[in-house]
Amino acid sequence: MNRREFLQAGAAGLALSNLGGLTPMFGAPKAKRVALIGTGWYGKSALLRLLQVAPVEVVALCDVDSKMVAHAAELVASRQASGKKPRTYGDYRELLKREELDIVHVATPDHWHALAMIAAVQAGADVYVEKPISTDVVEGQAMLAAARKHKRVVQVNMQRRSTPHLIEARDRILNEGKLGKIAYAEICCYYHMRARGNPPASTPPEHFDYEMWTGPAPMRPYCALTHPRSWRAFMEYGNGIVGDMCVHMLDTVRWLLDLGWPKRISSSGGILVDKNSKANITDTQTATFDFTDPSDPSGQVLPVVWTHRTWGSAPDPKYPWALFIYGDKGTLKADVHKYDFIPRGKGEAMHGDALFEYDKFPEDKTEKDLERHVAAPMRRHWKNFLEMTETRGRPVSDIEEGYITATSCILANLSCQLNRTLVWDPEKGQVIGDKEANGLLARPYRKPWVHPDPKRV
DSSP states (O other): OOHHHHHHHHHHHHHHHHTTOBOSTTOOBOOOEEEEEOOSHHHHHHHHHHHHHSOOEEEEEEOSBHHHHHHHHHHHHHHSTTOOOOEEESOHHHHHHHOOOSEEEEOSOGGGHHHHHHHHHHTTOEEEEOSSSOSSHHHHHHHHHHHHHTTOOEEEOOGGGGOHHHHHHIIIIITTTTTOSEEEEEEEEOOOOSOOOOOOOOOOOTTBOHHHHHTTSOOOOOOTTTSSSGGGGSTTSSOHHIIIIIHHHHHHHHHHHTOOOOSEEEEEEEOOSOOSSSOOSOSEEEEEEEEEOTTOTTOOEEEEEEEEESSSOOSSTTOSEEEEEEETTEEEEEOSSEEEEEESSSSOOEEEEOOOOTTTOGGGGTOTTOOHHHHHHHHHHHHHHHHHHHHOOOOTTBHHHHHHHHHHHHHHHHHHHHTSOEEEETTTTEETTOHHHHTTSSOOOOTTOOOOOTTOO
């Protein structure tokens, strides 16, 4: 260890020593009190990464599925240092009323993100919220307004911004100018991930509160695709594959190229092949996001073009869910597993792989349902969030970044629905000159739930 590494290690140790919130002089660190709302697949995966990197205490869990939350309580007790089993709730409002919390992790289905996150910051907690932050544009505006009004730190789990091999690609390729003049980017997903089948309507299981789970969304007949995990088959609860997968890759390109809002969004597609499934999300869709190139003083447009197709094969089988950034000196291909730099003409090709930390965290090898390539990025994402809860700064995936990316994807779906290009005014938070599109920026809420208002949060 050289002097610089020693100083950095010392600073990191000091920062981590503060993450628990210090008690008076000479006192032991006080563990931050954490609650998880939504104990499904990704909620548990992300929460267990937090337990790996910080001396927190998970005191409460909430889920409308009583079996799921009971299992999560046992799992958390087996993994946290105290060995204590968190208290469990079926209604997040009751949890927030009864518990004194420092951090709330919102990992519900998408249609619940806004109400739970806003309630948590109103209760005084900092929030780690899953992506995409919202199902409609006005929800996102209200979430951003609530975070700022109540002075809360909110990190969106778009963890590509904390992915070691992507940070390496940014530093070694983009920041060193190896791509040259960048004028175009593609993002894509060719996974066969759209739910298939047409299961009949059925009675929800007794341990699952379907009325509460539906919440502000339209009440659909329950079927086998509804719960758990297959709910993304329905637009009532999210924004399809654009809202699920495009949001990650679009955000990554925005971060890598320092892009703000797109000026124009256009999209087309539909259900072109799998017409027999009960799923109502598109199986084929393209979207073009026209950004202003920040490196070009002339204001040249930099298009970022998305494609998803849940049938057929991927054009590049090695990169089925990926980003491709094109420059006049070379191309960068990247995904959650790796990156490749292909120079044009002379130059050295470069490759990097995802970081695995089995030597430090051997439990990653055997944990059920863990996306192992995402474990290291999530640990770094949590560390960044925890540091910001101490400094009160903006995290790498601040709620505003989540709002920009989610809104861009929502506008792509609206463009597809309306069959026309939308021009966005980020200052006014509206589509320019399109009354019909602006009327779709907030979805109707099912009574008695009330849609959040950015002016009243």
